[in-house]
Amino acid sequence: MSKVGAQLVAAFEAICRGRRSAQAFKADAGIPEEILRRILELTQSAPSSFNLQPYKLIVVQSPSQREALSSAMLGPNNIKRVREAPVTIVFCADKDPARLTRRVMQLERDSGMDPAYVSGLPAKVSFLLGRGVLSQTFRTLATHLMSPLAPAPMIAGTLDAWASKNVGLAAQTYMLAAQAHGLATAPMEGFDERRVGFLLGIPADRYSVPLVVSTGYDLDPAKTAAGDRRLPLSEVACLDAFGTPYGNPTR
């Protein structure tokens, strides 16, 4: 491995291993705006299905909105994190990706993508990710009929699952980018989604809120860095088929 390659690996391992969910944040230690912007732009580098980028990130930063959001959190630790962290990102998953297609087609054209690919997008997206009852019924029926004959297209599960997966890809990029910049993060799903939506004006018929991530400077890094707490790789990874453990446990 080249020297540059070894440095990349070492840096990435340090970032991954260093990222733990912070227990508490230094209150009033703000994040410089240019750093937060770089982290958000890096977040956008995450891949997404058909490049649809089906999410909104709400940067909750003002003292009044942090206080409001904290009232929708569950449990004293989560309430405290949102109240004290300088920034909490609310990740919204777009459950109606067909509505993004036109904008993304324009973006792809402007980026010089193959026109045949771009003009094929609406058909693919509306078949796979269309939201209407007719679309879903047709998709299910077609898939059931086709699958025994030939590989049939379908999206695993619901549009909410699809959108949540895409949010997961972006949210992890966000957390690692924050870690690279010396910031701590705490991803949380302990909140009342309805209240969060009401407080922040999120259209509930279109967006779900899979997670929120408080971000700032760790109040007590020693407390945060506790143990490894992961299953042995052989319990999580399989080789070539479900149920065949991958390799020998080394941990």
Added chain:
Amino acid sequence: MSKVGAQLVAAFEAICRGRRSAQAFKADAGIPEEILRRILELTQSAPSSFNLQPYKLIVVQSPSQREALSSAMLGPNNIKRVREAPVTIVFCADKDPARLTRRVMQLERDSGMDPAYVSGLPAKVSFLLGRGVLSQTFRTLATHLMSPLAPAPMIAGTLDAWASKNVGLAAQTYMLAAQAHGLATAPMEGFDERRVGFLLGIPADRYSVPLVVSTGYDLDPAKTAAGDRRLPLSEVACLDAFGTPYGNPTR
């Protein structure tokens, strides 16, 4: 920023910006086993809800299983990628996380976590993530009744959405780790999930397959690295409330 800090940021930006979905892989350029293992172990560093790690990763590597899996992919490009990449990871999302609780409790105890936290896990997990009809009905009812009075716990959407989100966090860690090691990746959702499940023996009642990621050496990096193709940050990020664009566009 310290010199070490600046190096971490530069390395992470290089990894994120460098990661693009590969169009094609060098056939028969294998991934050394120790590198793949490190990438998979880094993947496990991703956070997950209650540390449940609700996923299985199937490492499809043997020529016969690659060929079989390729037959469940949709479209000539996806078929070719799975056939030619030395490794394709099939990410399975565990839709029945309550069944993971006992094992994770043991893990947490062994890692020295607070016993009060550990003993509280089953109640939280079975209320939030229990799968039975009774559990789901009770949860929905309780949430509806409680939400107007006090923040009420609930998981956004279905267990499939919950599990897919967790897979997204892990899958992005996997892709960035592979990139750090000089490998290219191609995340795909164009496959027949039923066929994939049948071919690999995945219990369909418990696991969904949100995505698969072919991994190897890029056949034609110049072709892969095309344009930025992301929406301006101001279209994706909001400040303090939904609908208020974040900052001024810089891109």
